[in-house]
Amino acid sequence: MTVYILAEHRRGELMDVTFESISAARRLNDEVVAILLGTDLADHAEKVAKYADKVLVVEDERIENNTEAYTQVIGEIIKKDKPKVFLMGNTSMGMDIAPALAIDLDSPIATDVVGISEEGGRIKVNRSVYNGKVLSDLVLREAETSVIAIRSGEFSAADLEEKNGEITKVDSPLKETIENKKFLEFVEPVAGAVDITQADVLISVGRGIKDKDNLPMAEELADAVGGVVSCSRPVVDYDWLPKDRQVGTSGKTVKPKFYLAFGISGAFQHVAGMKGATMIVAINKDIKAPIFSVAQYGIVDDLLKVMPALTEKIKELKS
Amino acid sequence: MDVIVCVKKVPDTAEADVSVDAGGREINKERLTFAINEWDNYAVEEAIRLKEEDEGTVTVVTVGGKDKEDILRRSLAMGADKAIRVDMEDPEDSFVLANVLCTLIKDQKFDLVFFGAQSGDFNSGVTGAMVARMLGISHAAMVNGVEVLDGSIKASRELEGGLNEIYEIKLPALFTIQTGINEPRYVSISGIRKARKKPLDVMTPEDVGVTEVKPMLSLEKMYLPPPGKIAEIIGGSPEEAAAKLASLLKEKGAF
Numbered sequence A: 001m002t003v004y005i006l007a008e009h010r011r012g013e014l015m016d017v018t019f020e021s022i023s024a025a026r027r028l029n030d031e032v033v034a035i036l037l038g039t040d041l042a043d044h045a046e047k048v049a050k051y052a053d054k055v056l057v058v059e060d061e062r063i064e065n066n067t068e069a070y071t072q073v074i075g076e077i078i079k080k081d082k083p084k085v086f087l088m089g090n091t092s093m094g095m096d097i098a099p100a101l102a103i104d105l106d107s108p109i110a111t112d113v114v115g116i117s118e119e120g121g122r123i124k125v126n127r128s129v130y131n132g133k134v135l136s137d138l139v140l141r142e143a144e145t146s147v148i149a150i151r152s153g154e155f156s157a158a159d160l161e162e163k164n165g166e167i168t169k170v171d172s173p174l175k176e177t178i179e180n181k182k183f184l185e186f187v188e189p190v191a192g193a194v195d196i197t198q199a200d201v202l203i204s205v206g207r208g209i210k211d212k213d214n215l216p217m218a219e220e221l222a223d224a225v226g227g228v229v230s231c232s233r234p235v236v237d238y239d240w241l242p243k244d245r246q247v248g249t250s251g252k253t254v255k256p257k258f259y260l261a262f263g264i265s266g267a268f269q270h271v272a273g274m275k276g277a278t279m280i281v282a283i284n285k286d287i288k289a290p291i292f293s294v295a296q297y298g299i300v301d302d303l304l305k306v307m308p309a310l311t312e313k314i315k316e317l318k319s
Numbered sequence B: 001m002d003v004i005v006c007v008k009k010v011p012d013t014a015e016a017d018v019s020v021d022a023g024g025r026e027i028n029k030e031r032l033t034f035a036i037n038e039w040d041n042y043a044v045e046e047a048i049r050l051k052e053e054d055e056g057t058v059t060v061v062t063v064g065g066k067d068k069e070d071i072l073r074r075s076l077a078m079g080a081d082k083a084i085r086v087d088m089e090d091p092e093d094s095f096v097l098a099n100v101l102c103t104l105i106k107d108q109k110f111d112l113v114f115f116g117a118q119s120g121d122f123n124s125g126v127t128g129a130m131v132a133r134m135l136g137i138s139h140a141a142m143v144n145g146v147e148v149l150d151g152s153i154k155a156s157r158e159l160e161g162g163l164n165e166i167y168e169i170k171l172p173a174l175f176t177i178q179t180g181i182n183e184p185r186y187v188s189i190s191g192i193r194k195a196r197k198k199p200l201d202v203m204t205p206e207d208v209g210v211t212e213v214k215p216m217l218s219l220e221k222m223y224l225p226p227p228g229k230i231a232e233i234i235g236g237s238p239e240e241a242a243a244k245l246a247s248l249l250k251e252k253g254a255f
């Protein structure tokens, strides 16, 4: 079985999900061909070829940073070569491209996939649903090509076998410049006054903090331990804290010595940003919250009771 | 600007005790509470803001049974002008759902279509882009900023690590909306009552002209994750647990 994967890169950097995609494709046990699109691709091609059986390189500046051009070009390549599976990351780019590609190719699609296998020619996937509390097994409809988008960080690329595959240049199949959807620019995140990536102790609050008015309680605890307040995404979405305090895939990756998660459920997008902490403590009233499987220590209780008590005890121990 | 917003009602499972039913293909839903999908609520708000800035209409659409109507009423109370419910069981399969929505939307008057970036129950995140492709219009996924230009939209897409990318996209277009794009307004019970006079059309699949399509995925089973490694739980009252944690933090050198 041949699996085509997308080598994702942005602003001169190859994304980790490229190698994770190769790793996922290897579970289907056969030839892995990587597609690399854009400009300035020589370095990327070599890095990818190390682990892929083949790399197809399409140099065309009309494709660079344009998801619509990506979709059309991948579609043309897949229609011609007819691999059994096309696989990419369920990244922001994947969420834009993969479903559109599935319609263009009349292919079944499974996204946010955490497990993949083949059974009698059919592709079977494992997905995590209902806030990570339930797993589901699904079988994809019989098709010439199936489209799979994998969850980032889920398929380890640590033990990839070296292949030193062949690099092949392919003429751009893009018929015309995309006029309906023009890429204009990247916008950098705004840096704030506090850099949460530099803190040794993070007091991190999630939706469980319930109200903006409870935030000073977290600030007091942070002051008592000499730490900084960070948060999960909803706290930023509600405008309770600025974006630069957000931990996770769409925020910052932190590696503090101590990470105290208050009222955070432990969605994978959050965990991806903090699992490198030396010691993780979760305070959550729901023992089934996924955060307890990443934490070393936990308290199953109301954070609004635990947090002020912890502040008091720390102050006592310090004096 | 005429905007159509597709909305879904989903169970809230973040804090609930979730179990799989005897058939092994669905969770037990009797004791769960349901609400509009978080992403869709931001999409409805964004559509209403566009209307308030300029002019136009907002139509909210859901595919599902009568029990799903409350999210439409809520959206009307927020400021949407019209609601449509396609009266059929909410399709499990995204491709089947996209087909229904495409068939409905193609006969409506619109400049923009909004979806949620994903639904909070299954996190598929595919329906919006699929419908755009079926309609043959441009789309952008994970949109966290919208600015109206002449005949086009400047849309910001959220990327990893807090980075955004900006596109100019010609109308008509379809966007899937990411959380945090705005602050959805609050709706009161009395507001919902007042919105009762606004039109809510119920259409059968036949009215819409829905044709049968083959699902792309078949669910084999759902199950609870096998018990794995779990944190050492510090017990006692909140004060006792806090005292033990404080000592532990001190011992490990946190302060």
Ligand SMILES: Cc1cc2nc3c(=O)[nH]c(=O)nc-3n(C[C@H](O)[C@H](O)[C@H](O)COP(=O)(O)OP(=O)(O)OC[C@H]3O[C@@H](n4cnc5c(N)ncnc54)[C@H](O)[C@@H]3O)c2cc1C
Pocket: A205, A206, A207, A208, A209, A231, A232, A233, A234, A235, A246, A247, A248, A249, A250, A251, A252, A262, A263, A264, A265, A266, A267, A268, A269, A270, A273, A283, A284, A285, A286, A289, A301, A302, A303, A304, B014, B015, B117, B118
């Ligand atoms: C593309 C994309 C990118 C994303 N990026 C990020 C990201 O970078 N960072 C991020 O964090 N999320 C991100 N998310 C969102 C993520 O999927 C989750 O929705 C989010 O992390 C949930 O935040 P939470 O844990 O605070 O809230 P919830 O999941 O709602 O959990 C709240 C928790 O608080 C507990 N709780 C409630 N009340 C109390 C109380 N009184 N005492 C103790 N515990 C209580 C509940 O039991 C629950 O476990 C992203 C999502 C998408 C789709």
Ligand SMILES: Nc1ncnc2c1ncn2[C@@H]1O[C@H](COP(=O)(O)O)[C@@H](O)[C@H]1O
Pocket: B006, B007, B008, B009, B037, B039, B040, B061, B062, B063, B064, B090, B091, B094, B097, B114, B115, B116, B117, B118, B119, B120, B122, B123, B124, B125, B126, B127, B128
């Ligand atoms: N039953 C439904 N009726 C109308 N719109 C829906 C329905 N289910 C999903 N959607 C829309 O599709 C989006 C993404 O869903 P999904 O692809 O399932 O993650 C949601 O945010 C809604 O905008």
